[in-house]
Amino acid sequence: MYRLIAPAKINLFLQIVGDYLPDPRYHELVMVMQAITLADGISLSPLSQEVIVLTCDHPQVPTNSHNLAYKAAALMQSQFPGQGGIEIHIDKRIPIGAGLAGGSADAAAVLVGLDILWDLGLTQGELQGLGGQLGADVPFCIGGGTALALGRGDDLTPLPDLDHVVLLLGKFTNISVSTPWAYQTYRQTYGASYAQTPVQQEKKRQQGGSRELLQALSQKDIPTLAQALHNDFEAIVLPEYPLVAQLRQAFVDAGAMAAMMSGSGPTVFAIAESQGQAETIKTQVQGQFADQGLDIWLAQTCPHGVRLVAQA
Ligand SMILES: C[C@@](CO)(OP(=O)(O)O)[C@H](O)COP(=O)(O)OP(=O)(O)OC[C@H]1O[C@@H](n2ccc(N)nc2=O)[C@H](O)[C@@H]1O
Numbered sequence: 001m002y003r004l005i006a007p008a009k010i011n012l013f014l015q016i017v018g019d020y021l022p023d024p025r026y027h028e029l030v031m032v033m034q035a036i037t038l039a040d041g042i043s044l045s046p047l048s049q050e051v052i053v054l055t056c057d058h059p060q061v062p063t064n065s066h067n068l069a070y071k072a073a074a075l076m077q078s079q080f081p082g083q084g085g086i087e088i089h090i091d092k093r094i095p096i097g098a099g100l101a102g103g104s105a106d107a108a109a110v111l112v113g114l115d116i117l118w119d120l121g122l123t124q125g126e127l128q129g130l131g132g133q134l135g136a137d138v139p140f141c142i143g144g145g146t147a148l149a150l151g152r153g154d155d156l157t158p159l160p161d162l163d164h165v166v167l168l169l170g171k172f173t174n175i176s177v178s179t180p181w182a183y184q185t186y187r188q189t190y191g192a193s194y195a196q197t198p199v200q201q202e203k204k205r206q207q208g209g210s211r212e213l214l215q216a217l218s219q220k221d222i223p224t225l226a227q228a229l230h231n232d233f234e235a236i237v238l239p240e241y242p243l244v245a246q247l248r249q250a251f252v253d254a255g256a257m258a259a260m261m262s263g264s265g266p267t268v269f270a271i272a273e274s275q276g277q278a279e280t281i282k283t284q285v286q287g288q289f290a291d292q293g294l295d296i297w298l299a300q301t302c303p304h305g306v307r308l309v310a311q312a
């Protein structure tokens with residue numbers, strides 16, 4: 001049995017530039033992605049028959065072929081036939097439909113795990129190529145750390161590690177946001193102003209504000225980085241879910257350096273100065289939203305992606 005950890009991600013910066021010109025079902029993005037210590041656990045065991053069996057400790061996660069981890073195993077079986085079957089168990093710790101790429105992280109772990117289990121010797125680039133067939137966030141989840149993500153979000157450039165930054169993550173149990181809904185709604189609202197050509201897209205990228213964040217990152221200047229956080233999805237998700245907007249404000253009012261929604265939401269992450277301050281903020285904000293089903297997790301930025309942690 002092989003056991004892997006699959007870290008979640010947050011988006012420190014997310015700009016929607018326009019249509020992804022090679023495939024207009026997607027959007028052209030500028031993102032700075034960051035792996036975090038909140039992670040799912042994935043166990044893989046070989047089976048002699050060429051089947052996929054998937055279990056999960058969370059009742060809302062599909063255990064059939066709709067599960068992204070199942071799809072990752074099926075893709076690997078089709079690419080590398082004759083390796084046998086696989087039993088997958090997911091310990092779900094990353095909240096679902098949260099903008100934290102939980103499903104993508106699980107799929108990434110299955111790709112990395114089967115590469116090890118079947119002794120395939122694939123490079124990280126080859127694994128990311130397979131991951132891109134499953135979803136735009138999967139390639140990042142394989143390598144994790146901190147990365148600039150362009151194109152659909154799968155054109156990755158590693159950035160300097162952002163280690164041990166203390167984070168709070170807040171999500172209301174009853175609020176989930178579908179990623180396709182978020183992109184469709186964004187297109188309906190802002191599609192008329194999308195950059196239409198590569199030249200217009202480059203201009204929009206230059207004006208988007210990522211430079212300030214990238215500079216702060218390279219200087220490890222966390223207060224400046226905190227002020228440069230940005231997410232275009234806030235413009236459509238916060239008006240739709242006022243409670244999420246209130247949570248974002250509550251983190252700042254309680255003393256966080258900054259707070260921002262992650263990805264298509266609805267999770268809000270906040271940057272704290274220390275573990276002690278994060279615990280104080282957690283207590284205060286939880287009190288403010290008592291009886292409204294708010295979960296708060298403490299986490300840190302994480303310098304890696306999927307990791308093999310045990311082999312028995
Ligand atoms: C918004 C982000 C930000 O990191 O994360 P989440 O909030 O989902 O965690 C990602 O772009 C989510 O990536 P992922 O969840 O892998 O997306 P996919 O499965 O590939 O696509 C889901 C849907 O989103 C749309 N989509 C996705 C990526 C992209 N660059 N443009 C899009 O328009 C696609 O049209 C598709 O209908």
Ligand SMILES: Nc1ncnc2c1ncn2[C@@H]1O[C@H](COP(=O)(O)OP(=O)(O)O)[C@@H](O)[C@H]1O
Binds near residue numbers: 060066068097099
């Ligand atoms: N391994 C998985 N873990 C969680 N959700 C999954 C998984 N595979 C498929 N899904 C489906 O994908 C949807 C979004 O999942 P998730 O990755 O948690 O959200 P997000 O993309 O917002 O981070 C869920 O509603 C669920 O039905």
